[in-house]
Amino acid sequence: MSRYLGLFVAEASEHLEALGRDLVALEGTPSAETVDSLFRHAHSVKGMAASMGLEPIAQLAHRVEDLVDVARRVPGALGRDRVDLLLTTTDAMLALVRGTGEGNPPAPQPELLGRLGEAVTALTGQAPRPTKVAKVDPLAQPAAPLSTRRFEIRFRVLPAAQSPGPRAFLVFKKLTGLGAVTHLRPPLEDLRAGAIPDGRVALVLETDGGLEAVRSALALVPEVELVSAEPVADEPAPEPQSVATPSTEPARTVRVRTELLDDFLEMAGELLLATARLRDIGRRFPEHERPALDEGVDRLHALVKDLHGKVMGARMTPVAVVTDQLPRAARDLARKRGKDVEVSVTGAEIEIDRAILDAIAEPLLHILRNAIDHGIEEPSGRASAGKPARGRLRIAVRRTRERVVVDVEDDGRGMDPEKLRAAAVARGKLSPEAAERFSPREALMLACLPGVSTATDVDDVSGRGVGMDAVKRSVESLGGALELESQPGRGTRVTLRLPLTVAVVQLLLVRAGGEVLGLPITKVLGAVELPDASLQRSPSVNLITYGAQLVPAHDLARLLELPSPRPPGARPWVVMESEDGTVALGVEALLGQEEAVLKALSRPLDRVSGLAGVTILGNGRPVFILDVPRLLA
């Protein structure tokens, strides 16, 4: 039984999570399909729990099934209170299932059973069917019955046989009529072709007919002699692969621990680095010896890159893994606040790297909390603003060329740039003069400064110390960006722009302050050579001419507080995109381009503003990758 337990916990949890989602969906827009889906999930859980002999879970699932069944016949049967009851039951079952996985047998739930029973009685006027659920022992129903015995059978096609192939095939057919044949030697193709060395055939037969049936069957076949038939040890039955996953796609898949995928990525990344190192070493060889080596390294690089791509592909996970939880979370949160919210999710099927998905789960939840807590008004407030009583939260995921964009949009009261300005000044984050220079849109971003919020109350909904500043930081640490748009009275939209995958970045290597540093090439617009003397100096910032535009120019070494030797002649300026427009960075030299595997910084370096990560170059040297927007902030 225990070997089914892990599978049971996984499958039953999936069904119960789906049950919860369906219940929330049902409350939003009731539909017959949702009710059917509810019923199927409850039914599956009941069957699985009963098979495992977990009566308390099976009983609850059975009662849920009863109540949902009534809902099929009585429209509107599942009002808010009954959905609440069903959600509570679903949570309880989930807890029991997980507890079972940890070795705690489920306890009976008379109180919940009673309430479910009352709900059924209230709707039908009849007491529900008894909840005793028959126990089914899964061991009694594997592919073959318990009496199954395995025999190794050897037979020989006599040399006089005119057609040894059909002869051996006939025996094979007769034995498959008795049970399952495995370990056939020679393999079936050879057998049929008559390629049977010395006429000898061996196989393993799993049959409940016993050896006598084997002997009788072979006795009827001419030109064949039975050499031996002996029982062999039982092999473990193959794991039931799809006991309860009625997948519509019969894709051949295996479950892999996510840590394993992390390991694969790490190793593929290390391989990329090792290849780069090999290429670097190759450069030291004399010219005439290099082509062969380069060819090998090129081939290796192509293979490793392909492998890396495949591993990345395997890590791609639908956004649904995170967004599926949001409607339920929003509902619970809204009820706590006396509000009514309907959540819609689109584009949940879009895939993104698992690591990024993991990292945005919390931020997304926080954005949702903010929207419900501060955005969506109470029903009365919405009524006086001429809005429908039920607030709307729209989560839209879409894919652009290189990014996944997640919009979280509410139709609540919106954010007031003036109040944010005032709050930032009042909390000493900003001088009144600086605040004045912010455009309304820039002022909205003040909500992302630590400690700035227009909310005066601190509550258990969003006053948990995770502010928009934390959301912004975590999105940016992934190489993403956060944008805010809001119209007072109309609503707020938070947009997350996320990279599809982590890890490999193309770097422009530069030297500044004597250090080698990496700049992400995706942000580089170009480079120009200019002497410092050609800078146009304005009071607040220096400017260089890039094409037809004037671009703010910074000495990279000075930004990093490194010694800046300031060579007398022309030096390279790297022109880059940043959030506040284009910017030029003065460096000492451009060193080249390199593909690098981005590694996140660990403490305490992750506290250093302006560093996006670190990588190891081909020569084994670590190089910091700069986060230019944060460097300038």
Added chain:
Amino acid sequence: MPKRVLIVDDAVFMRNMIRDIFSSGGYEVVGEATHGIEAIEKYRSLRPDLTTMDIVMPYKSGIEATREIVKGDPKAVVVICSALGQESLVMEAIEAGAADFIVKPFRAEDVLAVVKKVLGETPKG
């Protein structure tokens, strides 16, 4: 009581030869058919203990006829009369439910040995 045999072959020569073999072996030939459709009809009306079946015949092949006969009567004993070089057809016939096969050109004692074996008339071992 002698076992009852139905012979199916489109060649008169073969039918006569097979009939002689069975008669000499103490079997009763209860009918003959010259193609697959006739074979199915005769099998249904005669219910023989054993049917010999040629493979390549007009209207309906021996393989199809075997499939339908066995489908209608899973206990039917159909022995395929094949020629050398027809191995793959024989295996198709076995898939279709044939109990055994004999290979032309055959000798009387070989045919009778196979038939005895298939009908379980030889002592085991």
